[in-house]
């Protein structure tokens with residue numbers, strides 16, 4: 001059961017990862033396009049320029065969850081490296097419950113009013129010709145932190161599985177994934 | 184006081200090894216509650232505490248949103264992506280190998296090349312993180328492949344990647360210009376020579392270390408063929424990636440793109456280059472994109488944790504303690520310079536440069552003016568000092584960012600030990616700036 | 628027996644105020660700390676206001692939300708930053724071809740201005756009061772001379788707000804540039820022009836070294852700053868504190884206008900002597916006329932869709948007619964005649 005949950009999270013994470021990767025590429029092309037339009041065609045669209053940071057925001061906000069499952073967040077590892085996989089898993093479980101979840105919950109609930117205020121007054125860009133629906137991008141804050149909270153449970157399950165010795169060893173998830181597939 | 188305890192607690196909790204970003208966040212929450220109790224004492228009740236605390240933390244969404252629409256930060260993923268594409272297409276490897284080959288039997292060639300490439304990237308960005316990560320992706324694998332010691336390799340990358348702060352354009356200098364009421368252009372100009380001095384010292388240091396310790400930075404394996412043939416081969420390999428860097432820099436200097444946008448020019452350019460060498464496939468692009476997303480999110484998560492940390496740090500009244508202490512600094516030039524620099528340096532452990540600039544500098548500035556210090560000179564000293572604070576263990580941002588892109592066998596401690604010599608070099612340059620400002624054109 | 632009379636039993640009040648500007652950015656950052664000092668001294672230290680600059684709260688452009696949400700009881704900002712939330716807020720800063728600071732103050736305090744401001748801001752549950760004024764802002768720094776309307780076509784310029792909309796209508800390529808990249812972008816020609824504030828603040832940015840043409844203003848003739856106050860917090864204050872606060876706000880608002888006038892006059896003297904090559908220019912009449920026409924179109928389009936906008940716009944336009952007559956008879960003719968005999 002727990003193994004199934006872990007696999008589900010892994011699959012989901014790959015979907016998010018692919019989507020965000022595309023969003024990032026769109027952002028890069030967006031910036032490049034804006035440069036060319038301004039320089040070669042003397043034609044800037046403020047909406048297009050704002051789209052740049054909208055895409056950027058989506059990448060960074062939702063990417064936090066993808067990085068969590070894929071173990072891409074930085075640790076200070078001089079002690080951590082010497083711990084056994086079980087001890088590492090325990091640190092991750094305790095850390096997620098006491099460190100990650102409270103922060104994510106605080107930001108999630110703190111941002112609800114912020115988004116609602118923006119929605120109520122139908123906030124738009126303050127720049128001439130900018131993007132409308134400012135509350136959509138502000139709404140990404142509670143959405144992404146909800147995803148982070150949801151992902152945190154997957155991360156806990158992943159580490160419980162290590163504790164239960166349900167996985168052979170704690171190998172990097174991406175490798176794990178490809179190993180499984182190559183079988 | 185709470186500030187100092189907070190710092191020590193963060194230090195201990197970080198050592199456990201849970202991800203840095205969330206550890207920062209949780210320390211902030213804990214001390215936020217504590218600060219809330221102190222704030223409302225003596226009428227302490229659960230309801231009052233949670234109200235005060237939630238009030239403080241309800242600032243977080245605003246801070247997160249400020250990070251989101253800080254368009255200068257877009258340079259971070261763009262530079263990372265450019266770096267990853269160059270690495271995956273093996274163009275970066277060829278570039279550094281060839282530059283290394285040009286050094287012949289002289290050891291440390293790849294590290295020196297890394298510093299030179301880092302210098303060029305520094306001239307096109309001013310955002311902490313962007314060039315450190317890009318350099319980490321580009322040159323760390325190559326240095327490790329050729330048997331460089333992890334310390335020399337990581338130290339070089341951190342130092343070279345942080346050059347962007349002092350070599351214009353630089354966000355730090357722009358903020359300082361505002362506070363010092365100095366034209367940004369003057370600061371850019373004034374920072375150039377100390378920046379280049381750093382580059383020179385890095386190069387000399389690498390060559391000396393590699394010369395003394397033959398395992399620190401081995402020379403490239405000997406090539407068959409005549410020197411002429413090898414040099415020609417190297418130059419041909421260097422040409423395309425150098426063209427790319429020139430393209431990025433050129434787009435800024437020719438007024439085509441802003442520094443941030445130039446990074447996007449670099450991304451597209453890197454993909455075109457990779458395509459020309461038939462190394463580009465959708466899979467490479469997508470994998471590079473995914474890696475970019477993860478590393479960028481890692482950086483962003485640290486920014487969130489750090490912003491929560493500094494929010495609580497300031498809320499607990501640490502800023503007014505610092506301000507009061509600074510007001511009592513002695514008026515003698517050398518003691519003042521020493522203590523002022525020490526303060527900035529130590530605060531660099533706790534809070535980010537923006538806060539240091541606006542909290543500390545306005546207090547120091549009138550004293551400095553009273554002593555008769557040239558504002559331009561003092562601004563450059565602060566700027567150099569701040570760039571060192573990005574590198575200082577245990578909280579230097581550059582260190583975390585580099586760790587985020589290191590292979591697992593490189594430990595945090597390798598990086599910590601690796602940067603120490605470079606911090607000393609920076610201190611030396613800082614001292615020469617203080618002693619011989621004329622040499623750098625910072626005094627009449 | 629000594630019993631303190633109720634009037635003397637002073638209530639302790641501690642407020643926080645968030646500014647849009649970093650604490651060092653005078654004169655914009657001057658009114659709030661001065662306000663805090665006056666209020667504290669007038670209440671014998673019983674009403675304290677702690678002022679946080681942008682370097683502390685890190686949310687420069689979220690002041691309205693933070694005051695509304697109660698994170699801060701007060702804010703110091705500029706009304707037109709909330710253009711995206713409510714377009715009508717622009718009138719309480721300054722609008723292109725609008726009133727001078729004398730005219731605007733008279734409109735605010737002795738005509739409908741302040742009443743309308745309170746009405747517009749009531750939907751945010753905050754009060755907004757005038758909080759200082761920059762006076763006439765300069766039209767910006769240009770790398771090349773604007774001789775005709777054609778020179779505006781395709782010109783790459785950083786200019787936000789209504790002025791940006793007006794310029795966009797005239798074919799200007801209005802571009803967003805992060806403040807941190809303005810200098811490099813202007814220097815390298817990524818943009819051809821930008822507008823900032825006036826000599827007092829522009830001098831620090833060093834634009835005069837990279838763009839020789841300094842155009843006179845048209846778009847922000849009297850940019851008012853604002854104090855925002857959380858409605859609930861203000862209504863809870865004792866009557867005497869409310870009066871102290873209101874009086875202090877008016878005092879520091881007037882003070883900032885003088886401070887900035889002084890700063891600009893002095894900065895300009897320095898700029899002129901150190902950089903005699905700066906060319907102060909006015910846009911040619913043809914260009915100004917086109918700007919005025921475009922501006923009227925922009926304003927009327929907004930008025931057509933937004934009754935509240937129309938109400939404030941009409942009030943300003945009506946008042947300006949009266950006030951301008953007097954401005955001309957008094958200030959303008961005085962300046963013209965005294966300048967004429969000086970020659």
Ligand code: NA
Pocket residue numbers: 304305306307308309310346347348349350351352353
């Ligand atoms: Na730089």
Ligand code: NA
Pocket residue numbers: 764822823824847
């Ligand atoms: Na302006």
